[in-house]
Amino acid sequence: MDHRQLGTREKVEKNGALKHWYFPQSAKFSSYIFSLHAGPFHVWEDDADGIPLRLMARQSLAQYVKPDDWFTFTKQSFEFFQPYFEIDYPFVKYDQVIVPDFNAGAMENVAAVTFNEAYVSRGEKTQAQRMRLANVIAHEMAHMWFGDLVTMNWWDDLWLNESFATYMANLSLAENSEFTNTWENFYLGTKQWAYHSDLQPTTHAIQLPVKNTDEAFANFDGITYGKGGSILKQLPYYLGKEEFRKGVSNYLKDLSYKNSTLDDFMGHLGAAAGKDLDQWQQQWLYQAGLNTIAASFQCDKGEVTSLTLTQSAPEDYPTLREQRTQIGFYNMENGSMVLSKAIPVLYQGGKTKIAEAVGQPCPQIVYPNEGDWAFAKVNLDPVSVENMSRHINDIEKPFTRLMLWQSLYDSVYDAKLPLDEYVSFALSNAGSERDINVVRLVSHHLGYAYSYLNQVAIDPAKRDELQLAIENFVWEQLQQAQAGSDAQKTWFSTFTDVAHSETALADARLLLQGERNIDGLTLDPDMRWDLIALQNQHLFGDYEQAIERELAADNSDRSQLNAIAAEAVRPLAESKTKWLENILQHRDDFKLSQLKYAAFSLFPTEQGELYEANMERIISAMDEVNTSDAPEYVGTYAKLFPLNCSDRGVQQLSEILDSGKPLNPLLEKALKNRRFENQRCLNMAALLNGSNKG
Numbered sequence: 001m002d003h004r005q006l007g008t009r010e011k012v013e014k015n016g017a018l019k020h021w022y023f024p025q026s027a028k029f030s031s032y033i034f035s036l037h038a039g040p041f042h043v044w045e046d047d048a049d050g051i052p053l054r055l056m057a058r059q060s061l062a063q064y065v066k067p068d069d070w071f072t073f074t075k076q077s078f079e080f081f082q083p084y085f086e087i088d089y090p091f092v093k094y095d096q097v098i099v100p101d102f103n104a105g106a107m108e109n110v111a112a113v114t115f116n117e118a119y120v121s122r123g124e125k126t127q128a129q130r131m132r133l134a135n136v137i138a139h140e141m142a143h144m145w146f147g148d149l150v151t152m153n154w155w156d157d158l159w160l161n162e163s164f165a166t167y168m169a170n171l172s173l174a175e176n177s178e179f180t181n182t183w184e185n186f187y188l189g190t191k192q193w194a195y196h197s198d199l200q201p202t203t204h205a206i207q208l209p210v211k212n213t214d215e216a217f218a219n220f221d222g223i224t225y226g227k228g229g230s231i232l233k234q235l236p237y238y239l240g241k242e243e244f245r246k247g248v249s250n251y252l253k254d255l256s257y258k259n260s261t262l263d264d265f266m267g268h269l270g271a272a273a274g275k276d277l278d279q280w281q282q283q284w285l286y287q288a289g290l291n292t293i294a295a296s297f298q299c300d301k302g303e304v305t306s307l308t309l310t311q312s313a314p315e316d317y318p319t320l321r322e323q324r325t326q327i328g329f330y331n332m333e334n335g336s337m338v339l340s341k342a343i344p345v346l347y348q349g350g351k352t353k354i355a356e357a358v359g360q361p362c363p364q365i366v367y368p369n370e371g372d373w374a375f376a377k378v379n380l381d382p383v384s385v386e387n388m389s390r391h392i393n394d395i396e397k398p399f400t401r402l403m404l405w406q407s408l409y410d411s412v413y414d415a416k417l418p419l420d421e422y423v424s425f426a427l428s429n430a431g432s433e434r435d436i437n438v439v440r441l442v443s444h445h446l447g448y449a450y451s452y453l454n455q456v457a458i459d460p461a462k463r464d465e466l467q468l469a470i471e472n473f474v475w476e477q478l479q480q481a482q483a484g485s486d487a488q489k490t491w492f493s494t495f496t497d498v499a500h501s502e503t504a505l506a507d508a509r510l511l512l513q514g515e516r517n518i519d520g521l522t523l524d525p526d527m528r529w530d531l532i533a534l535q536n537q538h539l540f541g542d543y544e545q546a547i548e549r550e551l552a553a554d555n556s557d558r559s560q561l562n563a564i565a566a567e568a569v570r571p572l573a574e575s576k577t578k579w580l581e582n583i584l585q586h587r588d589d590f591k592l593s594q595l596k597y598a599a600f601s602l603f604p605t606e607q608g609e610l611y612e613a614n615m616e617r618i619i620s621a622m623d624e625v626n627t628s629d630a631p632e633y634v635g636t637y638a639k640l641f642p643l644n645c646s647d648r649g650v651q652q653l654s655e656i657l658d659s660g661k662p663l664n665p666l667l668e669k670a671l672k673n674r675r676f677e678n679q680r681c682l683n684m685a686a687l688l689n690g691s692n693k694g
């Protein structure tokens with residue numbers, strides 16, 4: 001095969017003990033997307049309609065790599081992108097390299113994309129995990145055009161690079177893959193990340209000035225990827241799908257092998273759609289904040305007489321925006337709650353009267369963002385809330401149930417619905433749910449609820465009762481889930497988050513030892529490690545030997561990382577000191593991934609006292625961390641500040657933040673968000689106690 005075509009070496013010259021490698025000259029591209037990989041990789045080869053494909057991984061990991069999945073997802077993405085952009089893949093070959101100790105998830109190096117080994121699972125993947133892989137493959141490939149062929153001028157347009165790849169990857173999956181619920185998944189992941197980030201005090205406009213690379217790193221966040229991706233999803237509805245596509249294609253053609261700016265991009269979209277996008281750009285890109293939309297309606301004699309959509313904005317970010325979405329009307333028909341009418345609306349300003357709604361049969365539930373087109377928080381009217389609670393399992397569309405379950409949890413997070421009421425609602429209703437995305441959402445939220453209960457000030461008997469109820473429910477779901485299903489794996493994972501009673505820990509140990517079986521559930525090495533970590537977290541049984549036995553059977557890199565996490569999570573002063581000092585003082589003796597695994601598991605929510613005992617030591621290292629020029633290390637350090645749902649927790653962070661000391665932007669952001677989460681948790685606790693008294 002022609003080496004020049006493959007982009008591999010042209011020749012190798014021996015020079016004594018040294019070798020000199022020559023590579024062919026490539027087309028012009030930006031320096032940040034150059035990469036060099038060396039090592040005895042395991043290599044798989046394939047071909048995507050003439051584009052040579054290679055996939056590489058460490059020899060020891062090769063047995064777990066599923067090259068068929070990788071190549072199928074890769075070919076499907078090429079099939080989608082080339083006609084969509086109307087530009088053939090611009091480089092001569094396409095390598096995907098799975099590398100150890102990679103800091104990020106993946107990186108779009110020209111024609112040689114790197115992936116974190118975390119994308120290789122050592123067991124049977126769930127559909128959601130396979131979709132995550134398909135998604136990252138498509139994301140990095142989208143960058144080959146958008147980012148690599150046309151490169152932004154400066155980091156202030158970073159968001160466009162990432163948002164575009166995020167949106168395009170999902171579009172590619174929705175249009176050309178085996179996955180049928182791409183947008184539900186987008187709602188569950190990307191959009192929730194975006195909403196959450198936009199509510200935090202560190203939110204920022206999507207487009208903002210970036211002085212240096214430290215600031216750029218602090219901005220790889222839920223606004224850059226999530227909100228940007230979400231509003232790009234809105235644009236094809238706003239402009240027209242074909243107009244949007246044409247604008248993108250023209251932009252890429254005109255600026256190939258050049259640098260570009262946001263105005264270039266917007267200009268091309270506007271020209272293709274015949275629309276001036278100045279106002280859109282002002283509202284969406286230069287102003288931060290999340291709008292809330294709510295529908296209020298009146299009915300008479302079974303018909304709607306008026307319906308108004310109200311838009312509001314947070315005090316600090318008062319911008320109201322223009323968006324196109326749909327209003328969904330739901331009614332019970334033959335025992336199920338069905339979408340009886342979807343009305344497309346373009347809303348703007350504070351109030352929009354929806355004339356098309358008048359005369360329609362009176363709805364039992366009104367959902368003002370049907371189909372999830374808009375980027376907005378939904379506040380349900382009281383009638384809809386009431387009907388939703390009574391009929392959640394009668395609602396026909398899984399996507400609607402998903403959005404309603406999310407709204408319900410949002411009310412807990414906003415301290416509008418007491419945590420205990422949410423838990424009892426979920427435990428009475430979630431058992432009938434069969435849609436995997438809803439199951440994933442509710443089981444995650446039950447895991448969060450369990451963690452919050454560790455932290456909120458509450459009568460201990462009440463706490464025990466609620467936590468035990470969650471544990472029992474999750475164990476029951478795990479038993480009842482269909483053998484071998486994704487729901488079974490999901491409930492297993494939540495079980496390892498919430499198991500804490502002697503009975504549950506004993507069950508977990510029996511599962512680990514193979515003395516107990518759940519039909520269809522095969523424990524892969526990572527699941528085994530979850531159970532071992534659980535044993536260590538509660539100092540249950542032969543927790544130390546459990547680590548040793550597992551390491552003896554499987555001494556892989558991943559196993560060793562899991563062993564570190566299992567040791568660091570023990571509720572023992574010596575485990576905390578050891579790993580804290582490793583992170584703070586001896587960090588050069590460890591790989592970043594080892595420090596990350598330790599930092600992530602050092603202070604689970606029930607170990608508040610151990611955190612308090614170590615807090616001063618953590619804070620004393622701050623000055624040194626601040627001078628670090630390794631953003632990944634700063635991020636790891638920031639993980640040492642766990643949820644601390646107390647006035648003192650809020651105050652400590654305020655002391656640091658208000659001291660006037662300059663902080664690394666990444667650290668400052670993490671601490672501000674942590675303070676905000678602590679305060680939120682206090683609000684939840686206040687509501688919980690208020691409601692219990694009342």
Ligand SMILES: [Zn+2]
Pocket residue numbers: 108139140143161162165
């Ligand atoms: Zn990206």
